[in-house]
Amino acid sequence: MPTTPEEMRLRDTAIGLKVELTEANYQREKYELANAELRNEIQDLNDRLWMEQKASQQAAENLHRTIAMRDAEITAIHQSHTWRIGFFVMAPLRWIKRSKR
Amino acid sequence: MSVVIPTCGHSVLVDGVVQYLVLELLKSFGAETSALHEIIVVADAHTPHEVTQALSTMPKVALENFSEPFNFSKKCNVGARRASGDIIFFLNDDMLAHSAGWVNQIQQQFTNPSVGGVGGLLLTPEGLVQCAGHANAPRPHIYGVGKDTTDPAFRSQLMTTRETSGLSGACFAVRRTDYVEVGGMCEELPSSYNDVDLGFKLKETDKKLMYVPSIQFVHYESMSREPTVGVEETALIWRRWGRYFEHDPLVP
Numbered sequence: 001m002p003t004t005p006e007e008m009r010l011r012d013t014a015i016g017l018k019v020e021l022t023e024a025n026y027q028r029e030k031y032e033l034a035n036a037e038l039r040n041e042i043q044d045l046n047d048r049l050w051m052e053q054k055a056s057q058q059a060a061e062n063l064h065r066t067i068a069m070r071d072a073e074i075t076a077i078h079q080s081h082t083w084r085i086g087f088f089v090m091a092p093l094r095w096i097k098r099s100k101r
Numbered sequence: 102m103s104v105v106i107p108t109c110g111h112s113v114l115v116d117g118v119v120q121y122l123v124l125e126l127l128k129s130f131g132a133e134t135s136a137l138h139e140i141i142v143v144a145d146a147h148t149p150h151e152v153t154q155a156l157s158t159m160p161k162v163a164l165e166n167f168s169e170p171f172n173f174s175k176k177c178n179v180g181a182r183r184a185s186g187d188i189i190f191f192l193n194d195d196m197l198a199h200s201a202g203w204v205n206q207i208q209q210q211f212t213n214p215s216v217g218g219v220g221g222l223l224l225t226p227e228g229l230v231q232c233a234g235h236a237n238a239p240r241p242h243i244y245g246v247g248k249d250t251t252d253p254a255f256r257s258q259l260m261t262t263r264e265t266s267g268l269s270g271a272c273f274a275v276r277r278t279d280y281v282e283v284g285g286m287c288e289e290l291p292s293s294y295n296d297v298d299l300g301f302k303l304k305e306t307d308k309k310l311m312y313v314p315s316i317q318f319v320h321y322e323s324m325s326r327e328p329t330v331g332v333e334e335t336a337l338i339w340r341r342w343g344r345y346f347e348h349d350p351l352v353p
Binding site: 003005008009010011012013014015016019020022023024026027 | 178179182281282283284285286287288289301302305340341342343344
């Protein structure tokens with residue numbers, strides 16, 4: 001065999017370095033892909049969080065608005081004539097009840 | 102075809118009689134020896150004198166001395182450089198030939214130029230599978246360990262000649278030119294994964310590895326040394342070939 005031990009080792013080293021480089025590139029690409037996927041996922045989650053926050057803020061505002069409206073309606077009822085008339089209409093009934101005791 | 106056998110002359114006691122593994126292996130070749138070009142035994146410095154003496158009297162056997170610290174890959178490379186056959190067949194010394202016609206079957210496989218490596222079925226002394234090629238996902242490992250070749254559930258996958266992801270270094274035939282081209286076995290993998298690495302290097306040159314189950318050897322696995330896997334060896338094999346350990350398309 002016309003090959004010295006040194007030549008054999010050099011051939012092995014050359015092939016070894018070449019395939020190590022290929023392997024390193026492959027792993028780098030794999031990790032870059034995984035990183036990109038992870039980044040996309042994080043972005044997705046951020047978007048969803050922002051939308052949820054926005055929706056929840058809107059719901060809170062709507063609720064406040066509804067409460068304020070109901071509050072105004074109740075106040076209006078309390079202050080209305082209907083309530084006063086009712087009070088006087090019910091006065092004799094209250095008197096009858098009290099006198100029966 | 103040249104057979105290369107790295108050895109350190111280990112022996113076992115059978116019925117109180119010392120039997121040297123490498124000598125038993127050579128005896129088990131039987132008539133196949135005549136079809137071989139040569140048998141190169143790469144022997145450590147501490148190989149018993151009886152063994153080296155017996156080897157020197159055996160036909161076609163050439164002895165190559167190896168005086169460095171244990172390095173399986175280096176021993177194989179030393180043997181390969183000495184070999185002059187067109188095909189080099191690496192065999193561990195703790196094996197016994199279990200089938201006839203293996204020389205012819207190996208040569209037959211190499212008539213296909215796209216074949217880069219050939220290996221056979223390795224059996225335990227009990228007759229179960231010790232190695233039926235390698236599988237590489239999720240990490241390189243021996244395929245078929247402990248299975249029974251007569252079991253109908255496994256018979257087709259174990260007893261069919263097929264392309265495989267890797268071959269055991271205990272029984273690995275390769276063209277001499279291909280072996281030189283890929284730089285032989287990586288000497289930075291002295292103990293483990295050198296066969297996995299060699300297989301991948303051959304595949305890098307667009308060659309296939311073939312598992313041929315009609316080539317059968319009994320393998321007394323790790324009888325001649327402790328089965329250890331170095332951290333550096335694991336790191337190196339992943340650094341070189343990690344991308345192939347994600348998915349193995351050749352597992353039957």
